[in-house]
Amino acid sequence: MTLFSTQPYKGTRDFFPELKKRHNWMFDKMRSVLGQFAYREYDGPMLEPFDLYAAKTGEEIVSQQLYWMMDRGDRKMAIRPEMTPTFARMVASRLQEEPKPIRWFSVPNLWRYERPQRGRLREHWQLNVDVVGGDTVLADAELLLLAVELFRSFGGEKFLQIKVNSRKLMDLLFKSRMGLDETTALKLSKVIDAKDKLKPEVYAEKLTELGVSDDQISTMEKFFSSDMATIQKDFAGEAAVEELSSLFATLKELGVPEGCVVFDPSIMRGLDYYTGVVFEAFDVSPDNNRALFGGGRYDNLLGLFSKNSISGAGFGLGDVTLMQFLETHGLLEELPNDYDIGFACLGREAWLVCQKKSAELRQRGHRIYMPLDYETSMKSQLKTLAKLDISKVIIVGENEMASGDWTFKNMQSSEQKTIKADQIAEVIS
């Protein structure tokens, strides 16, 4: 028989206990911050109708990256490549009864058929945070504040820069200033979004293909190099600018450090459904220049499900990206050992006594490592306990069974002392 490979499917990861523990640590830390901001966790099924993604998710993802199948009832189902359609469906089904704002988050695993490369996998986990309803500026400000606090909880806020732009402002540029139609504007936004990945001559070529004139290009270039003050002057009185100004003012009043959240008119975001503020976060250190997370405001979230409309905003933060960020900056703090104490025992009677003592200690919440045989030599048992980095060990061999006193060993200092069985709880703490 040919043996199967022990490797996981290409582009996916096995979460052995050390990695799973790190993963839990990372998301639990964020769960705790999210709880402080009154966000509540939700989840949905792994499969949704294919057409749900075909309707809203970008073309590239649907035609090239979606995992899908016909189910046995001939429904075309896809494994979720993003969480927003599920979120929208769930919000739509509860829109009336749920108090506003709706503040929800989720940590789904998402699937895309990608060519695996650094930072891109076929299966990854993504924190999704959304707020629906409420004053848009206050909600946008809260979301950005929350994002900063998520990074602060890891000690990483000083490496974080969130670049903010507005789709409404881009609309003004593309339509009123450059005189482009809807379709050309959309296509142009995709070209600009991909600019960093294109050679300058390819970028120029693509603009020519779209029929963008030199005059239009220079209008655009001037816009992209504008700071907030210039924009405020050039677009004075426009709602898009007032919203952005109010957002930055609010963030300043709330004490968000300058330089942490900045205006950047070149931020586009690939997804089609954003209609207001958009943002993308970067690592300020040159070692790690990938986008950390991105998001924005959408006004048509519920469009596929309901005639009601409500405005929302959200962002998504992937586990691979975050892990790389934390590694780059040495922010993966050492995690505590999984065991409070370990036993080493020889002979059936000793094993039974230790197992009964363990039961008592477990009742108090202690995490106990018990051997699963009583014939292995003490030396070999201690070797296993050392390999597991267990620092406190109780030894119960023949002598201990005879005397009724147990031996406590500190594995770091190699110090040993005799203790009574009822002193173990003390020794642990």
Place this chain on the structure above:
Amino acid sequence: MTLFSTQPYKGTRDFFPELKKRHNWMFDKMRSVLGQFAYREYDGPMLEPFDLYAAKTGEEIVSQQLYWMMDRGDRKMAIRPEMTPTFARMVASRLQEEPKPIRWFSVPNLWRYERPQRGRLREHWQLNVDVVGGDTVLADAELLLLAVELFRSFGGEKFLQIKVNSRKLMDLLFKSRMGLDETTALKLSKVIDAKDKLKPEVYAEKLTELGVSDDQISTMEKFFSSDMATIQKDFAGEAAVEELSSLFATLKELGVPEGCVVFDPSIMRGLDYYTGVVFEAFDVSPDNNRALFGGGRYDNLLGLFSKNSISGAGFGLGDVTLMQFLETHGLLEELPNDYDIGFACLGREAWLVCQKKSAELRQRGHRIYMPLDYETSMKSQLKTLAKLDISKVIIVGENEMASGDWTFKNMQSSEQKTIKADQIAEVIS
């Protein structure tokens, strides 16, 4: 445009925040007990090669229930219908370096194309617990002890009965006592496993089809009605019986209540890979007679991946089944509210002041509900806070902004009092 349904895919669930919180509560409680027993969490990818399941998982699941697809590289991939093949693959890849026993658990979501009915869904979550290596009797005893403790952590151990049998003992019955060949023995075991779902005449017919004689049937019937003492006499000296006797003796010595884990020679377990002790747990109350969980010992876990062999044992406990059990017995304790305190504020200045105070309180770990606009009437804000069951509320309106004193309201007693901003932390605790 036709609107999409807001319902989740048939046989799956939307986890709205209340349900997700309950789910987290249920699994976190078990995670904590598992940690006390030194079990470590792992996870693996949602997709594995189809052939992995075709090789080991039961025929019915593979041909009728598997969700699978060809990926864009022409690999036939399946959504995991069970966790054991992933577990086996991961253990095989680390067999040499991992200290034994390997004690791992996981909480995967699993998919089977089932006709949805009470207790059976297409997507469910399942706690999987496995121990690999160690003395088999001690490991089996630990696993049963752990299962009892999991139920005790919910206050449900008194409703739990685990019925234990041994595949080796069945082998003795089928082969030495009844004289059946391997194939007939396997088929017979499936018929017996399904007995409760079959009409008596269908059951009898199936036995006849297998060529089981009246004599053989009476040998079998006698066996099924035997208690442990009879089995010990009838199969004296056989390893299978010695193992079972030693297991029950160990459980007794460890103080597992009699009646909680019992011998039952009719327990078979459907899956083919069990080779030693098998068990199935039931709710003793007649209101809820479905199997709660089941498991057993397997000696060929690594067979598909490696020429090494090692013995392991494990069990799986589904979320739907457990939730029904807890509901039936009123064991779903009330969960704490998600918010420590809520703010109600009028006017931009008040909102900013409250948001800044909230930031301070969040730093201390408190969970704060802030409104996302400052123009809604106080009455309406308080109504929202009441709907969210928030019991402690800080009110900051015009008067409070003018005087610098804030109003604290206890929403249960409707009592109000004036406090200073720096007294809020006290009020929370």
